[in-house]
Amino acid sequence: MKLRVPILVMALAIGLMIFAACATPTAAPTSSPPTAAATQPTAAPQPPAAAELKGELNMLCTPQQEWCDGMKKEFEAKHPGVTVNFVRLSSGEGLARLRSEKENPQFDIWWGGPIDSFIAAKGDGLLEAYQSPNYANIINPKLMLDPDGNWVGIYVGSLGFGTNTEFLKNNPNVQAPTSMDDLLKPEFKGQIYMAHPATSGTAYTFVCTILQQKGEEAGWEYLKKFAQNVAQFTKSGAAPVQSVGQGEGALGIVFSHDIVAGIEKGLPLELSFPAEGTGYEIGGMGLIKGAKNMENAKAWFDWALEPSTQELGPKYNAFQAPTVKGANPSRPELLKVKLIDYDFEYCGSNKKAFVDKFTNEIAKPPQ
Numbered sequence: 001m002k003l004r005v006p007i008l009v010m011a012l013a014i015g016l017m018i019f020a021a022c023a024t025p026t027a028a029p030t031s032s033p034p035t036a037a038a039t040q041p042t043a044a045p046q047p048p049a050a051a052e053l054k055g056e057l058n059m060l061c062t063p064q065q066e067w068c069d070g071m072k073k074e075f076e077a078k079h080p081g082v083t084v085n086f087v088r089l090s091s092g093e094g095l096a097r098l099r100s101e102k103e104n105p106q107f108d109i110w111w112g113g114p115i116d117s118f119i120a121a122k123g124d125g126l127l128e129a130y131q132s133p134n135y136a137n138i139i140n141p142k143l144m145l146d147p148d149g150n151w152v153g154i155y156v157g158s159l160g161f162g163t164n165t166e167f168l169k170n171n172p173n174v175q176a177p178t179s180m181d182d183l184l185k186p187e188f189k190g191q192i193y194m195a196h197p198a199t200s201g202t203a204y205t206f207v208c209t210i211l212q213q214k215g216e217e218a219g220w221e222y223l224k225k226f227a228q229n230v231a232q233f234t235k236s237g238a239a240p241v242q243s244v245g246q247g248e249g250a251l252g253i254v255f256s257h258d259i260v261a262g263i264e265k266g267l268p269l270e271l272s273f274p275a276e277g278t279g280y281e282i283g284g285m286g287l288i289k290g291a292k293n294m295e296n297a298k299a300w301f302d303w304a305l306e307p308s309t310q311e312l313g314p315k316y317n318a319f320q321a322p323t324v325k326g327a328n329p330s331r332p333e334l335l336k337v338k339l340i341d342y343d344f345e346y347c348g349s350n351k352k353a354f355v356d357k358f359t360n361e362i363a364k365p366p367q
Contacts, residue, residue, distance in 0.1 A: 054081040057296040058106060060094050061086040062113030062201070063283070063318060064238050064258070070316030071111070074309070075300060082296050090236050091117040091201030092355070098126045098288065108291035109300055110284075111154070114201035116208070118151035118284035119348025127151060128287040130298060134305035137324035144282055144323050153282040154304055155313070155320035158337045159205055160256035160278065162241055165268040167191070167250040176272040177251065180210065184225050191250035192230045193240035198355050198365040201281065202237025206253055207358060208347035209279030213340055220357070227362045235366050245269055255281065256334050257319040264317060277340040283320060 057075075061068035065088050072084040089097060091113035098107070098121060110121070121127050127150040135152065138144050144153030161183075163176040174187045183192065195203040210226075211219035231249045234240055240252030241259060245267030252259070252269075259271045285304055287297050303309055307326035313319060314330040321329045329335060347354075359365060 052081075053079045053296055053299055055083075055293055055296060057082055057084045057293050057300060058108045059084060059086040059300070060097070060107040060110040060288075061088050062091050062094055062111070064261070067112075067313065067316045067318040070312065074312055075303060078303065079296075079299065082299075084300075090195070090199045092197065092199040092204065093235070095121055099124060102126060105288045105290045105292070107288050108293045108297035109288060110286050111300070111304065112283050112285070114205055114281040115151060115153060115284040115344055116204060116281075116348040116351055117201055118146075118286050119344060120351045121286065122146065122148075122150040123349065126289055128289045128291065128294070130287050130301060132298075132302050132305060134302050134324070137305050137307065137326070139323055139325055151284045151286040152301075152305065153323045154285045154310070155283040155318075155323060156280065157255040157257045157283070157320045158273070158278050158280040158334065158339065159202075159209065159253065160259055160337075161272045161274075162244055162252040162254060162259040162262065162269045163272065164244050164247060164250050165270050166247060168270065174250075176270050177274070178272055179274050179276055180213065180222075182274075183229065183251075183253075184222075185229075188229045188251055190229065190231050192226075192253065193232055193234060193243045193249045193251070194230060194253040195235065195237045195239060196233040196363065196365040197358050199235045200237035202255055202258075203233070203253075204347070204351065204355065205255075205279045205281050207354060208350075209340060209342065211354070212279075212343060212346070213276070220361075223358065224362055230363070233363050233366055241267065241269070255320075256337070257331070260319045260331055260334070261317040264319075273337055275338070277338045279342050280337075280339050282323070282344070 068086055068088050072086060075084055076082060094110060094113060095117045129149040131149050135145060161177045168174060168176060177183055197204040197207045207223065210222055214222055238254055238258040240254050241262040243249055244252040245262050256271060259269055262269050285301060287301060291297050305324055307324050310322035310324055310327040319331045321335060
């Protein structure tokens with residue numbers, strides 16, 4: 001299955017007819033949504049009622065710590081008999097952890113992180129197929145739902161540039177970048193912060209965006225030049241927001257919702273996008289094959305696809321766009337962004353090869 005969309009503003013590309021939530025998305029593919037047919041998992045028994053759920057839920061959580069903490073609190077309030085334990089890992093670290101624990105999985109569910117990693121995890125046999133009753137809520141099943149039910153999209157976000165406004169004030173001849181080629185300018189030498197693609201799905205989205213925009217040969221040459229302007233490759237995809245906001249560097253490459261979260265906290269940042277189009281993520285969720293607390297994991301899975309749950313993000317400084325009908329976006333302006341023709345299948349199936357090449361030829365991951 002190729003997961004691709006035309007170059008459109010995000011509102012059309014993702015089919016987010018949020019304000020007319022029950023209407024058919026204008027940019028949705030013409031094919032029918034997946035059904036429980038040949039490629040669909042058979043309907044699974046539904047989780048017990050809330051009052052019956054007991055025990056633990058062990059979660060691999062990839063979004064920012066504050067959001068992970070908040071969702072744990074919200075779920076435990078809804079299901080007081082369940083204790084949620086989570087480990088916050090970037091998507092690259094999380095995928096490596098799941099691979100290492102394949103024979104004895106320690107997690108029940110993976111929540112958050114770009115679906116490139118979920119596609120790779122599915123290929124490694126790490127995810128359990130599930131037919132949630134709340135798949136009916138998904139705005140664009142063709143794009144946001146694995147046809148075999150191994151993963152589902154739970155949020156959407158686009159890559160952006162966060163520039164320190166004090167740096168711009170002190171360097172009046174420098175403008176915030178508005179193209180990928182701007183990142184190669186000499187004024188940004190030693191001033192850029194970005195995560196490493198071996199540990200971060202955010203950074204991998206950037207790498208795969210460049211390889212698709214420019215082609216692999218020219219893309220790798222670009223990335224080698226780009227790395228010469230990077231001050232530090234961080235572990236976490238959102239970490240550059242804090243570093244640049246504190247003046248350690250001039251420019252961070254992160255998802256736009258993380259830049260907005262930094263601005264909301266008072267960091268001196270300006271958000272901009274590449275005019276030629278940017279890459280984006282669909283944040284995923286999947287059950288872990290061999291999970292020890294599967295019923296509790298299914299309860300979280302179904303809950304995460306409810307409109308009210310997807311509107312909780314801003315309460316915990318998470319401003320991603322929702323993926324279900326009836327959930328309103330907290331920052332509709334972030335939907336009006338030109339996107340590239342991002343091929344999730346290409347990026348997911350080539351993730352190991354591309355990350356290895358980046359690590360071996362451009363920069364080692366942080367320790």
